[in-house]
Amino acid sequence: MFTVDSISIKYEQKSIINNFSFSAKQGEIVSIIGPNGSGKSTILKALSRLIPYHTGSVVLEGTDLKSMSAKQVARKMCMLSQKNQAPSDMTVIDLVSYGRYPHKKWFERLDNEDMEIVHWALEKTHLTTYKDRPIVSLSGGESQRAWIAMALAQRPKVLLLDEPTTYLDISHQHEVLELVRELNQDMGMTVVMVLHDLNQASCYSDSIVVVQGGEKAMHGTPNQVMTTDMIRKVYRMDSEIQYIPTEKKPRIHLLSTVK
Structure with missing residues (x-):
């Protein structure tokens, strides 16, 4: 469905991402995690062609991304950034x-x-009654839903989300991630998203890619990736991992910084 093979990204001759590879299956939710400055958002920007990658390849449904026109890419893939802005007079339905x-x-x-x-x-994102309201009048969670609705209207096969819960309070974070999971399950949409919160990544992901220093450190299921050893090595934090049978995904409790 979506394969990233050995891509490298540079800014002004400085290497940012090195030999990075991963793949996402049809209908899978993949989260990319890692410390600040590790290159998570840079990877997502390269996958959406906002910035170039210098070596390697990205293949979407059997076609190399570099051989596709911008319109062809937009028909199959949509990316939403951390913070999106619309003109002050734009309504939800316009967006x-x-x-x-x-x-x-x-x-x-x-x-x-x-x-x-x-x-x-609009119906899928529970915004029908908001359709004539200006985007600027919406709450953070409502605004994020409106942008996701715009992405849905593209009918993409792949949805890229760069830290979709940034700037949102806890209830709106939950609201947005539940919507992402609902769309994934109902429509079989492949989702690749960058997340900071380890428990959100564990709860909402089918697989997780860990990035450290511009390179892939791990890739696997939440149960394979979310270990005390990984958190100590990548985040320099001691932790406890709790496994709750009814949840089927590990829950992370951070304890203290490694000295």
Whole structure:
């Protein structure tokens, strides 16, 4: 479905990401975790072609990303950044409608089919009653849902999320991640997201990629990755890992910084 093979990324001749590889299966949620400055968001930007990668390849549904036009990529993949901004007078439905433009010709108007998809995206993200409200009037969680609705309107096969819970309080973090899981399960959408919170990554991911110093340190299921040894080596923290049979995913309790 989505394969990243040995990519390397440089900024002004300085190596940021080295020989990085991972793959995501159809309908899988993959979280990328690691300390600040490890290169997590840089990887996501390269996967979405916001920045170039210098060596290696990214293959989406059997096609090399570099051989695809921007419109072809937008039809199959959508990325949402940490913080997204819309014009002050833009309404929710206006924003969501932008998701249809990768499927239209230059200057082609949205038709009835497009608007049906827009309203479907609003319904899926529980925003139908908010459709005429300005984006700036929404709460953090509501605003994030609106941007996800725009992404849904694109009908992408892959959704890339760069720290989708940043700037949100705990209840809105939960709301957004539950929505991501709901869309993944209902639509079979592949999700690759960067997360800071280890317990969120453990709870909501099918697999986790650990990045350290611009390189892949580990890749596996939450049970394989979330170990006291990994947390000590990568985050320099002592921890306890709790396994609750009813949850099936490990719960991490951070204790103290390694001296």
